[in-house]
Amino acid sequence: MYLTAPEDLTSLLGEDEPAYRADQLRDWLYRTPVLSVADMTNLPAELRRRLADRHWPFRLEIEQTADDRTTRKWLFRTPDGAAIETVLMGYPKRTTVCISSQVGCAMGCTFCATGQYGFERHLEAGEIVAQVAYANAALRRSPIAGSPDHVTNVVFMGMGEPLANYDRVRESLRRLIETMGMSARSITVSTVGVAPGVRRLAAEPWPVNLAISLHAADDASRSEIVPLNRRYPIDDLVAAAREFFAAKGRRVSIEWTLIAGKNDSDRDAAALAGIAGRMRAHVNVIPLNPTPLSDERPPDPSRVARFVRALRSAGITATERDTRGRDIDAACGQLRLRSARRTELPDAAAAPR
Template sequence: GAPATAASAPGSAAEAPGGIAPHGVPRLNLYQLTAEELEDYVTGELEQPKFRVQQLRDWLYKFGTTNFTRMKNLPRPLRQTLASGASIGAEDWVVLAERQSKDGTLKRAYGVPGCHTIESVLMPYNDGRQTACISTQVGCAMGCVFCATGQMGFKRHLTSAEIFEQAARFSASLKRERKRLSRIVLMGMGEPLANYHNVVAAVRRIQADLGIGWRHITISTVGLVPEMRRLAAERMQVKLAVSLHAATDEERSALLPMNRRYPIAEVMDAARHYFETTGRRVTFEWALIQGQNDDVATAERLGHLLAGGAPGSHVNLIPLNPTKGYGGGPTGRDAAARFVETLARFGIEATMRVRRGIDIDAGCGQLAERAASEYKERGRDAAGAEEAGSTAAGDELSSLAEELESLDAAAGMAA
C-alpha cells in the first residue's frame, strides 16, 4: 500500500474553516463532550431546543460528518455558530501519517499535546468487520521486553477524550464510506488498566456514542490484579485479554517485569474472578517466540495452568512481531501447530492469530512514538485528504439531511 501523510484532522481548517474562534479562543471540540455535556452546551450556551441535541449527535456519530455546513437539518445560523465556536476533532492534533499495509491494515499517527505522538490502527476483514486498535498512553511503564511501546518508556496518560477520539475518527471515516466500525481493542500503546479511570470513561462513551456493544470491546492488560478485580465490578461485559506469554514466574518475569509484583497465581485468580463475576471468558495472549516459549513442554505447562485455574479461558497465539529493541524471532508454522495441538489435549481452545500490518510496523507490539521527521520521510503531503473524503460523501449526506428535515417537520406538526 502507498503511504499518505500530513493529512488535516477532522474538524480542522480543511473541513470547517476558521480553526480559531474570534479573539483567538480555541474552538470547543465536540468529541470531548459526553452526552450530558453536549446537551448542556446545545440547550444552555447555544440556547437551542432539546431536540437539536439528538440532531447534532446523529450527524456526529450516526453519519460521521465532520463538517457543520453539511448538517442541513440544522438552521443556518446555528451551523454558522457551531463552525465559529466548535470543532469536530481536537485542533491541536496533527495527523502525521497514514500508512496502509499490503493486507489493508491502516496505521494513523497523531501528533498530540506535549510534543508526543500516538499511533492507532484500523484492521478491515474480508467478512466486512472493521476493528480499531487504539492507544491509552503515550509510551508504557510496564517494560515488556519484546514490545516497542514498552521499550520507549512512559510519557503520559491519554485523557478519556483522547482515547475516545481515536475511535470516533475511525468511525467517522468509515461512515463516509458507508461502512461501520464493528469492534474496538484497547491493545495499542500503553497499559489500559494503569490508566483505569480514563479508559473506563472512554469505553463507556464508545458504547454509548459509537454504538459498539460491550461484547465487541476488548481491554488488554499485563495483569494488574487490583484493576482486573475492579473492572469485574464495573459489570460492563467487555472482553478481558491478559498478556501471559509464559507459564512459570521465572520465565514470565524475564519477559514481563510486572510479573514480579503480580505473579502468575495472582493473575490467574483475578482472571477466574473476572469470569465468575461477568460470565465473560478471559483471553490469554501468547506471543510465540522461537526457541523460547514455543515448545511442547511449555504448551503442556500452559495447559495444566489453564485447565486447573482459569475456567472459560481461551488462548490467542501470534508469532512474535519484530521490534528494534528485541532480538527474538517468530515461531515457525510447524512448531505453532504443535503448540495448538498440545493445548487441545488439555481441552484448551487456542486460536492462531493472523499477523497484520507488519510491513508498516502496525502489528501487535510494534506501535511506538516516532520522530515527526520519520513520518515525513516515509509519507507524502496529503493535506485535505479527509476533506476530499468528506466531499465525496456530501451528496449522500445531503439526501440524509433532507430525509431528517422532513421527519423533523412531521414530528413538529404531530406535536
C-alpha cells in the same frame, strides 16, 4: 469536542443555541461520525465554522494501509505533541479497531516497542473514544471492501496498559456502550496483568471481554519479559481471571506472543495449557512481530503450528491469530517509533528497515 463528556456538549454551544443542537451534535460525534464539521449538515453554517477547529482532539499525521487495503494504521498527534496509534482491520464479518489507552507505557515488556519507549501520559477518555469515532467516520467516507461499513469490534490492545489508566478507560467504555451504542460484548480490554484492575472491571455493569497477555507460564520467566509479574504473579492473575469469569460469565482469553527460543517449547505449551485450564480461558497464539529495538524473533511456522497443536491436544481451545500489517509497523508502538525517528533521527528514517 470529544474531550467534553457527551452530556456536557451544551456548554460548548453557548446560550443562544436551542437545546436540541446538543443532541444533533452528539449524534454527529458518536452515532454517525463524520471526518469534518462541514459534513454536519443539520448544524447552521456559523456554528459549524465556530466548531471546526475543535472537532478532533488530534490531527492525523501518518496513514498507512496494508493487506490489500483491509488494514489501515493511523498515527494521530495531539496538540501537546503526544502520538497515538490506532489500527483498523476489516474482515468478512467484522471491522475491528485496535485503540491505544496511553501515550507510551510504563510496563516495560521487553518484546514491545511501546514498552521500550517508556511512558509519556495517560490518554483522556475523549482521546480514547475519538479513535473509534474517527474509524467510523473514515469507514463512512471509504469503507473496506467486503467488511462491515462501521466498527463492529473494539480491542484495547494498542499502546498502553488500559487497566493502569482505569478511570479514563472506564469512562471511554461508558461512552462507547451508552452513547455510541456499541455492544459491550464486542469490546475487549487487554491487560498485561493488573490484577486489581481485573477485579474492578469484573464489578462494572458491562459484560466486556477480558484478554490477558500472559507470554510465559512460570513466574521466573514471566517476570523477565513482563516486569509487572513481580507485583502480580501468575497465581494472583489466575485468581482475578476466575473472579472475572464468575462475575461476568465471559470466557477470558490468554494472549501468548510466541518468541523463538523463549516461550515456544513443548514444555511451555504444557504449562500454558495448565494455566488456561485453571482460568477456563481460550488461548490466542500470536507469532512475535519483531521490533527494531530488540533481537527477539518469531519462531518458524512449523514450530508455531506444533505449539498450537500441543495446546489443542491438551483440551485447550487455541487459535493462531493473524498478524496484520507486518509491513506497516502494525505491532503497538512501532509506527510511533518510526515517526519519532523521522523527527529525531532524520538519517535513520531514510534507511529501509
